[in-house]
Amino acid sequence: MTDLSAEITEHRRRDDTTAAPRAGLVLATACIAQVMVVLDVSVVNVALPSIATDLGFAPGGLSWVVNAYTLVFGGLLLLGGRFADFVGHRVAMLWGLTVFGITSVLGGLAQTPGQLIAARAGQGLAGALLAPLSLAVIMVAFPTGKARSRAVGTWAMVAAAASALGVLLGGLLTQWLSWRWILFVNVPIVVLGLALAWKSLSGAATARIKRLDVPGAFLVTLAVTALVNGLIRAGEHGWGTLGAGLSFVVAVVAGLAFVVWELRGASEPLVRFGMLRARSVWVANLVVLFIGAATVAGFYFASLFLQNVLHYSPLRAGCAFVPFCIGTIAGSMLSGRLTARLGTRPVLATGLALGALGMLLFGLMDENSTFLDGFLLPSLVASVGVGLCMVSNTSLATSAALPHEAGMISGLINASRQIGGSLGLAILTTVAATHGTPSSAADRTRQLVDGYERAFFVTAAFCAVAAVIAVVFVRDAAPTAPVEAPHDGAPTDTAQPEAG
CATH class of the missing domain: 1.20.1250.20 (MFS general substrate transporter like domains)
Structure with a gap:
């Protein structure tokens, strides 16, 4: 047996309540x-x-x-x-x-x-x-x-x-x-x-x-960088601009080349695609894509609403997010206990549903709202939901990870969150854009409120879609030891067991 086999044996042998x-x-x-x-x-x-x-x-x-x-x-x-x-x-x-x-x-x-x-x-x-x-x-x-x-x-x-x-x-x-x-x-x-x-x-x-897979690293870096750059340009200048279009073309070509290289050309791939057959891995990455889109855009537009509509100073706007922080900590603390009792699927789905409800309540705010009657309740609802789903989804993503693939899975989950955040912000910046020249300051404020309302409703939809994915695809089962990858680094034909 190789050193890797010995490591996997030790990884399986440890008791669930012990640590290194x-x-x-x-x-x-x-x-x-x-x-x-x-x-x-x-x-x-x-x-x-x-x-x-x-x-x-x-x-x-x-x-x-x-x-x-x-x-x-x-x-x-x-x-x-x-x-x-x-x-x-x-x-x-x-x-x-x-x-x-x-x-x-x-x-x-x-x-x-x-x-x-x-x-x-x-x-x-x-x-x-x-x-x-x-x-x-x-x-x-x-x-x-x-x-x-x-x-x-x-x-x-x-x-x-x-x-x-x-x-x-x-x-x-x-x-x-x-x-x-x-x-x-x-x-x-x-x-x-x-x-x-x-x-x-x-x-x-x-x-x-x-050795590191340098060609694969170059291709995936080019693909992700081009995608993020295209999303940034689309959010700033519109989806039909030449710069955004070229970036998306480069992202698609580089992404396809990366997949072909990893499957056919790389002797030691950067990403083992066989790992993505595990339900826990691909579901968690898909869910976190929507979570990233919802949370990044939600923070962005909530901050703009406080400063541009309610006319808060930067310091006062920052203080307004303290309840959100408290709710997130509370949701995170509850998540582990609830998951142990109920399983991953109900906790993850409930957290995402609360996130959707919170974003929907944000969308009901207007220029007459105050912190107490408009901002506080959606902050608490959404933040508890974020705490519940982020902890449970991260646990789902890592449940079948082997030690030697820890960085690979971590990179995937972080990349999915980053891409989701960039994509969500670019889409919602376009959704929230105002058109026409307002005739008065009141009309300008009304335009801003309408744009932010549309953005929050789409953000709520992101959370709702992720909740449906969790209900349909997450399976709660007894933990099973991960399947060993082939020693040569090639993708395995055997899917890892479902976990979660």
């Missing part, structure tokens, strides 16, 4: 890495006006403070997950944290728009390594069953809370200190993460491969 040595420190390291990645997405939004004023961004250029991160992050997620498996989790985590810290400092010291955009791209590179790695180290340190479910629940809860708190933190730092501190704040987090990673993570590589 130093598993608690591994979980803390994973949570810190994920907090930085999530914060970096949400904390920058409320600081954009201050950044534009300070650095003198040209009209239309400010969006690249966000887009530079999104393009690099989305394009390199799959490669980041596989690279972590190849070089070892400790080395990958140390490199990812170091690059994140350095680029954060450079971004905070930026004196020109180009310098800040370049630093944000560097953060995207580090994030593409850290995001899949933060989940991969949990899958290796914790066995399948209750121990992993609890760990994944904690990870998902921390990530969801960080996303909600990022809006508040961005408002606080921007108003009380400077927009530069939304980047400098990463430095102490990086230092703590480096210390924990050095002490807790193994230095051995988890993948039994001799």
Whole structure:
């Protein structure tokens, strides 16, 4: 038997309630890495006006403070997950944290728009390594069953809370200190993460491969980057523009070439397509595609509603999201207990249904709404739903993961969420667009409310579709050991057992 076979035997042998040595420190390291990645997405939004004023961004250029991160992050997620498996989790985590810290400092010291955009791209590179790695180290340190479910629940809860708190933190730092501190704040987090990673993570590589699939990495990076770029251009300039169309063509051609290469040309594929036959893997990735579309767009339009319709300041808008954060934590804490009693399917479907209801209630707000009678209730309903479904869906995705494929599955689930968020935001930006010149400020406000209402209703539809997918396709069954992949890395003809 090979070393891989021995590892799989050990993976199957462990009791469901036990975990690897130093598993608690591994979980803390994973949570810190994920907090930085999530914060970096949400904390920058409320600081954009201050950044534009300070650095003198040209009209239309400010969006690249966000887009530079999104393009690099989305394009390199799959490669980041596989690279972590190849070089070892400790080395990958140390490199990812170091690059994140350095680029954060450079971004905070930026004196020109180009310098800040370049630093944000560097953060995207580090994030593409850290995001899949933060989940991969949990899958290796914790066995399948209750121990992993609890760990994944904690990870998902921390990530969801960080996303909600990022809006508040961005408002606080921007108003009380400077927009530069939304980047400098990463430095102490990086230092703590480096210390924990050095002490807790193994230095051995988890993948039994001799080389990285460079052609596959290039093709999938090109495909995902072109897709995200096309979605960004479509959201900003319209779906019929030449730039968006060319990007989509490149994405399709590169995507098809990637599939052909992985199936026919790669000796050690970047993605083992046989793994996608497992119901738990493809269902979880499909569901998270819709979750990403709903949550990213929901945050975006809720923030715009508070500032453009209710005329909240950035700090006040950030504070308005505190109940959302509390609801997300509550939903995440409930998810593990409810899943243990009821199974994944009812918990996931209920969370998505609550998300749909919350988004529907957001769509009923108007210019006369207040925080108490308009914003609070949908925030609580949607946030509890998000907490329930994110934790249960992440547990579903990782339930059949082998240690040596942890980075691969983590990269897939993060890439699906990122693509879903970009796609949802691009679609809903078009849906919410206003047309015509308003004759008064009241008419302008009415136009905004109508656009946001349409966007929230479509977001509710995203959650509803995901709920139907969960009800129809998720199967709750006794945990079964994952099926071993062929030693040569080729796709297997035998599907992994259904899990969930």
